[in-house]
Amino acid sequence: xxxxxxxxxxxxxxxxxxxxxxxxxxxxxxxxxxxxxxxxxxxxxxxxxxxxxxxxxxxxxxxxxxxxxxxxxxxxxxxxxxxxxxxxxxxxxxxxxxxxxxxxxxxxxxxxxxxxxxxxxxxxxxxxxxxxxxxxxxxxxxxxxxxxxxxxxxxxxxxxxxxxxxxxxxxxxxxxxxxxxxxxxxxxxxxxxxxxxxxxxxxxxxxxxxxxx
Numbered sequence: 001x002x003x004x005x006x007x008x009x010x011x012x013x014x015x016x017x018x019x020x021x022x023x024x025x026x027x028x029x030x031x032x033x034x035x036x037x038x039x040x041x042x043x044x045x046x047x048x049x050x051x052x053x054x055x056x057x058x059x060x061x062x063x064x065x066x067x068x069x070x071x072x073x074x075x076x077x078x079x080x081x082x083x084x085x086x087x088x089x090x091x092x093x094x095x096x097x098x099x100x101x102x103x104x105x106x107x108x109x110x111x112x113x114x115x116x117x118x119x120x121x122x123x124x125x126x127x128x129x130x131x132x133x134x135x136x137x138x139x140x141x142x143x144x145x146x147x148x149x150x151x152x153x154x155x156x157x158x159x160x161x162x163x164x165x166x167x168x169x170x171x172x173x174x175x176x177x178x179x180x181x182x183x184x185x186x187x188x189x190x191x192x193x194x195x196x197x198x199x200x201x202x203x204x205x206x207x208x209x210x211x212x213x
Contacts, residue, residue, distance in 0.1 A: 047131065106131050
């Protein structure tokens with residue numbers, strides 16, 4: 001089966017505006033200073049509980065920070081978002097070529113599905129998998145494991161923009177193609193083991209075709 005696993009934030013959609021605004025709201029709640037959008041982009045990708053402590057939020061207050069973040073994100077922030085240019089055309093071509101497409105995101109699954117339905121790209125995917133609200137499934141590797149329990153996608157390729165995508169896929173010996181338009185650094189992706197870096201959705205389509213031969 002020709003299978004492709006996609007990350008969501010920074011790979012399929014540009015979610016930077018919503019996530020950074022919600023992160024700043026939560027940090028302000030604890031009396032933290034104003035950060036630049038660039039500084040707050042580290043919230044995109046990894047689980048929130050891993051990132052808030054790096055900004056000085058005490059461990060026993062992380063759940064409160066996440067609650068403040070989600071109070072805005074679940075109403076406004078999730079729609080401060082858009083698919084990257086060329087993404088839908090690429091998905092359409094892959095689907096027409098017979099590929100099975102999946103999403104593996106650290107974003108809560110329910111939220112990921114809602115966002116993808118909002119932008120009308122959910123129908124390209126066989127399955128959309130994300131994190132659970134009970135913390136039993138949070139990391140990229142846990143999400144991929146959950147996906148692989150439901151479908152036979154071991155012979156696949158992962159598409160992502162950060163080292164978290166590469167590390168998660170490496171756990172299952174799934175190769176990763178990095179994308180340069182997201183929020184990670186190309187050199188970090190290569191260092192972690194990405195087989196190549198795509199610089200546009202059209203280039204990504206060609207890389208996927210080559211890797212799945």
